[in-house]
Amino acid sequence: MPEDITYNQSIIKYSDGHYIEQTDDIATExxxxxxxxxxxxxxxxxxxxxxxxxxxxxxxxxxxxxxxxxxxxxxxxxxxxxxxxxxxxxxxxxxxxxxxxxxxxxxxKSRQFxxxxxxxTSKVSLTDKTVTAAEIFKMMNALQTESTDFKQTGGLHNAAISDGKDFYIHRSDIGRHNALDKLFGYCIEQRIPIRDKVLIFSGRISSEILIKASKIGVGIILSKSAPTDLAIKLASDLNITAVGFIRNESFNIYSHAERIK
CATH class of the missing domain: 3.10.20.10 (Ubiquitin-like (UB roll))
Structure with missing residues (x-):
């Protein structure tokens, strides 16, 4: 098995009219x-x-x-x-x-699978978990800080699960679903309750990611990127709060805003 999530590859880089021999960090598959x-x-x-x-x-x-x-x-x-x-x-x-x-x-309802x-296997969220704007920025900043492998390779997805306060676990993978499954598996292995947790994701909230969040059992998903229309419909029907475009001290709430205090 490859020993690391990245490996070092010799490349030739073209920049400003010149070819340069150097090395680059590549995501392992x-x-x-x-x-x-x-x-x-x-x-x-x-x-x-x-x-x-x-x-x-x-x-x-x-x-x-x-x-x-x-x-x-x-x-x-x-x-x-x-x-x-x-x-x-x-x-x-x-x-x-x-x-x-x-x-x-x-x-x-309008739910489409x-x-x-x-x-x-998708579940309607029954959580009464709420978060504040300050906690949202704190969780997204933590994800950005932990995303060192992405900064090296540009080829990984990052995700974390948190309670907004003391609990925080981060995972990376070349696959969006894999990163979320690793978090789910960690909570299963450690017998950590998921219902009161928040999912933080680096990429777009697609319908697939929203469904994965519902399978995991969280009621709030945060992303620095945008959701799709079907993801918003699913979030509304599955009672999940979807928050996107978390950047520069602002964000958009697309469903179930009552959980954001």
């Missing part, structure tokens, strides 16, 4: 194939860090597990890029549904 109960389940292309957390978060977000105790054994062979998971039960035989596209409504498993 690592394929990890998951076998669940001896059946091939999925291959995740990821950054080779916090793989145990990534596997836990991915399986939980896909509805394969609901708690750490659902896993009898987990073994990661990082030299070959394999992860073998044995559950304490049989897995439901619906592999084909994970990528089957669909559009459905729920509770008579494009995959069967998203509709099955």
């Amino acid at each position: 690592f394929p990890l194939t998951l076998y669940v109960n001896q059946q091939e389940f999925a291959t995740i292309v990821c950054s080779p860090t916090n793989l145990h957390e990534l596997v836990l978060g991915f399986l939980a977000s896909e509805g394969v597990i609901f708690r750490r105790a659902d896993i009898k054994d987990i073994h990661i062979d990082d030299s070959k890029g394999f992860c073998h998971i044995i559950l304490n039960r049989e897995i439901e035989q619906h592999y084909g549904q994970y990528t089957k596209r669909m559009i459905s409504s729920c509770c008579g 494009y995959f069967v498993n998203d509709a099955a």
Whole structure:
């Protein structure tokens, strides 16, 4: 397995009419194939860090597990890029549904899901968590400070989960979903309650990211970038507060503003 989230590559840089030999930090890309109960389940292309957390978060977000105790054994062979998971039960035989596209409504609202498993595992937030403007800026500044690998490579996504005060955990990955799954896996492994936490994200809030947030179980998602229209609709229906364009002491609230005090 690659030893780090980045590696050093010799390059030739063109600048101001000159070619210069130098080195550049490049994001490492690592394929990890998951076998669940001896059946091939999925291959995740990821950054080779916090793989145990990534596997836990991915399986939980896909509805394969609901708690750490659902896993009898987990073994990661990082030299070959394999992860073998044995559950304490049989897995439901619906592999084909994970990528089957669909559009459905729920509770008579405008919620739209494009995959069967998203509709099955997304959750309406029931949190009464609130945050202040000062806490929002504090959490986003912390994410920006921690994003050293992105500053080196320009090829990583950064995410963090926090309570706005004492608790804060940061993860990076080449994949947007992977960064969130690592945070989810950390909370599962450490048995940390998620309902009262806030998700902080470096990129655009797409419908996929919003759905991932709902699977994790947070009620507030913060981003320095913009949301999409479908993400806003989903946030409204799933009772999630979406805040974007957090920069220069300003931000936009797109849904459920009652949680921002």
